Amino acid sequence: MAVIRDVIPQLELFQPGTADDALALLSEHGSDAWVFAGGLDTLDWFKDRVKRPKVVVDLGGIDSLREIRTTADGIEIGAMARLIDVVNNADIKAQFPALAFAAKSAASPQIRNVGTIGGNIGQDTRCWYYRDGWTCYRAGGNICYASPPTAMNREHCILGASRCVAVNPSDTAPVLVALEAEMVIRRGSSERVIPADEFFVGPEIDIERMTALEPGDLLMSIRIPSKWAGARVYFEKVRDRDSWDFPIVNVATAIKETGGSIEDVRVVVNGVAPTPVRLTAVESAIIGESLNEQTAEQAGNVSIQGVAPLTHNGFKVNLMKNLVKRSIRDEPMNA
Amino acid sequence: MSQEIIELTEETAQQGVSRRGFIKGAIAASAAVSSSNYLFRANGGALLAQSAAAGAVERLITVNVNGRSRRVQVPPMETLSTTLRYTMGLTGTKIGCDRAECGACTVLVDGVSHYACSTLTHTVRGREVTTIEGLEGEDGTLHPMQQAVLEEQGFQCAFCMSGFIMNTVALLNENQSPTRKDAAEWLSGNLCRCADYDKILTSVERAAAITRGA
Ligand SMILES: Cc1cc2nc3c(=O)[nH]c(=O)nc-3n(C[C@H](O)[C@H](O)[C@H](O)COP(=O)(O)OP(=O)(O)OC[C@H]3O[C@@H](n4cnc5c(N)ncnc54)[C@H](O)[C@@H]3O)c2cc1C
Ligand code: FES
Ligand code: FES
Numbered sequence: 001m002a003v004i005r006d007v008i009p010q011l012e013l014f015q016p017g018t019a020d021d022a023l024a025l026l027s028e029h030g031s032d033a034w035v036f037a038g039g040l041d042t043l044d045w046f047k048d049r050v051k052r053p054k055v056v057v058d059l060g061g062i063d064s065l066r067e068i069r070t071t072a073d074g075i076e077i078g079a080m081a082r083l084i085d086v087v088n089n090a091d092i093k094a095q096f097p098a099l100a101f102a103a104k105s106a107a108s109p110q111i112r113n114v115g116t117i118g119g120n121i122g123q124d125t126r127c128w129y130y131r132d133g134w135t136c137y138r139a140g141g142n143i144c145y146a147s148p149p150t151a152m153n154r155e156h157c158i159l160g161a162s163r164c165v166a167v168n169p170s171d172t173a174p175v176l177v178a179l180e181a182e183m184v185i186r187r188g189s190s191e192r193v194i195p196a197d198e199f200f201v202g203p204e205i206d207i208e209r210m211t212a213l214e215p216g217d218l219l220m221s222i223r224i225p226s227k228w229a230g231a232r233v234y235f236e237k238v239r240d241r242d243s244w245d246f247p248i249v250n251v252a253t254a255i256k257e258t259g260g261s262i263e264d265v266r267v268v269v270n271g272v273a274p275t276p277v278r279l280t281a282v283e284s285a286i287i288g289e290s291l292n293e294q295t296a297e298q299a300g301n302v303s304i305q306g307v308a309p310l311t312h313n314g315f316k317v318n319l320m321k322n323l324v325k326r327s328i329r330d331e332p333m334n335a
Numbered sequence: 336m337s338q339e340i341i342e343l344t345e346e347t348a349q350q351g352v353s354r355r356g357f358i359k360g361a362i363a364a365s366a367a368v369s370s371s372n373y374l375f376r377a378n379g380g381a382l383l384a385q386s387a388a389a390g391a392v393e394r395l396i397t398v399n400v401n402g403r404s405r406r407v408q409v410p411p412m413e414t415l416s417t418t419l420r421y422t423m424g425l426t427g428t429k430i431g432c433d434r435a436e437c438g439a440c441t442v443l444v445d446g447v448s449h450y451a452c453s454t455l456t457h458t459v460r461g462r463e464v465t466t467i468e469g470l471e472g473e474d475g476t477l478h479p480m481q482q483a484v485l486e487e488q489g490f491q492c493a494f495c496m497s498g499f500i501m502n503t504v505a506l507l508n509e510n511q512s513p514t515r516k517d518a519a520e521w522l523s524g525n526l527c528r529c530a531d532y533d534k535i536l537t538s539v540e541r542a543a544a545i546t547r548g549a
Contacts, residue, residue: 242523
């Protein structure tokens with residue numbers, strides 16, 4: 001852990017009551033502004049004085065952003081819905097239980113009482129070199145401290161690294177990618193809607209960000225189309241202890257089957273790369289196949305093609321292989 | 336400048352102030368003064384800056400703690416644990432990690448468990464905060480969980496205790512017959528460095544029994 005410096009430098013705080021006011025503030029202050037949702041990722045950065053925006057825009061007073069509603073085509077979750085709201089929402093539990101299960105697997109009860117779904121997918125990586133304020137690539141420098149053979153990189157990438165080897169730590173993100181969710185983003189008065197797989201960006205696109213959100217942007221909501229409602233969606237997370245811990249690897253697999261064979265499938269893993277990764281090679285290898293042990297085995301084997309583990313995280317390769325296999329072989333747990 | 340930060344309208348002439356209460360008040364005032372110097376050094380004149388834009392916050396706010404509304408000066412980036420301990424003198428709330436990782440600072444906000452170290456005081460305006468100091472009844476009756484902890488000797492060093500008790504209060508408000516497993520899961524956001532988990536869970540069971548009148 002970083003040295004504890006418990007007094008946060010005095011930044012200017014705004015608590016707008018409407019999304020329009022928040023958007024105006026974000027446009028006005030651009031890259032000097034920081035969006036504050038539940039604050040559980042944010043406050044670490046401020047306490048450690050690693051991130052020092054000038055202005056903080058707290059979304060907590062904007063009630064409309066907390067709504068979870070059913071729409072003509074699925075469910076729309078306000079960015080400020082808390083993880084506990086996602087866990088308990090009856091419509092989400094009925095249609096997308098894997099999402100409620102993933103939200104429940106994140107962090108600890110007190111964090112889920114406050115942390116939001118928008119913050120969960122917007123959260124930064126947990127790479128400790130970066131979080132402790134080392135001037136690595138992600139912090140604008142020109143080195144990665146986690147990739148040399150002597151580095152502590154048990155939790156880092158086995159896939160998709162590009163200079164930076166930090167991973168995306170979100171538990172809800174892979175489920176949202178599997179369910180083909182869309183992110184509704186506003187900037188000023190314009191709105192754009194982007195698919196979840198494009199929302200998460202890797203270092204090859206922008207090494208200093210984890211998502212497509214840019215200064216001035218506000219994530220408004222997450223839309224989950226009804227396409228996968230009621231389908232067989234498997235989520236599993238492996239972590240060091242049963243509370244608090246981030247995923248070492250997690251998997252979200254959505255399957256539509258007809259007559260025992262796989263009609264449509266999406267397989268997504270997280271904790272292994274800078275973004276949640278959709279394993280398209282696995283998907284094409286098993287589509288049309290029977291939903292059985294052999295297919296599951298094959299999926300696991302394909303999932304690890306091309307992995308590039310670091311000094312201390314080779315174990316993640318087997319972990320991912322077995323999680324992918326289980327996600328196809330076993331019934332979803334979802335409770 | 337130090338005046339800026341100390342609590343403004345907290346009643347100082349309360350009747351029958353206990354000696355302990357008085358000493359606490361004095362400590363709170365001096366701690367507030369020193370942290371004010373710290374803030375001032377760190378940030379120069381910016382503390383005085385106020386913006387008229389929509390949503391700009393005032394620093395003099397009302398916070399409802401344990402059923403009392405208190406007017407306090409709160410810098411925008413102050414955490415609730417800091418305000419409770421160093422401005423209000425409510426030192427029953429502990430700060431362990433200051434990073435949402437231990438639960439020692441758990442308090443209730445509108446009945447829901449929050450890590451006070453990771454909550455900005457400005458976000459609880461207009462809401463009800465309950466700390467360990469607010470559990471005892473007017474007549475001195477302990478909350479069932481406080482009573483249970485005494486009877487079961489639930490904690491060793493007890494640094495984690497306020498957090499566990501507050502989170503258990505939230506649990507018992509929802510479920511008066513938790514199993515040990517329910518309780519363990521509910522309390523999984525609280526750590527005990529003395530590893531008294533077994534006794535803590537036994538205390539929760541007893542508290543539930545007292546609550547049910549069993
Ligand atoms: C000890 C600990 C353990 C944890 N364990 C896990 C875990 O196991 N699994 C897991 O998935 N997560 C875990 N987390 C992360 C936790 O779930 C997140 O911190 C939380 O969900 C973030 O939500 P928040 O509302 O507090 O976000 P904040 O901290 O307020 O925001 C996080 C980021 O998202 C941005 N942001 C948030 N909302 C918006 C919006 N509407 N528009 C634009 N930008 C936005 C913020 O600017 C910020 O950059 C853990 C966190 C802690 C502290
Ligand atoms: S002090 Fe708040 S969780 Fe540790
Ligand atoms: S009793 Fe010592 S930390 Fe819990």
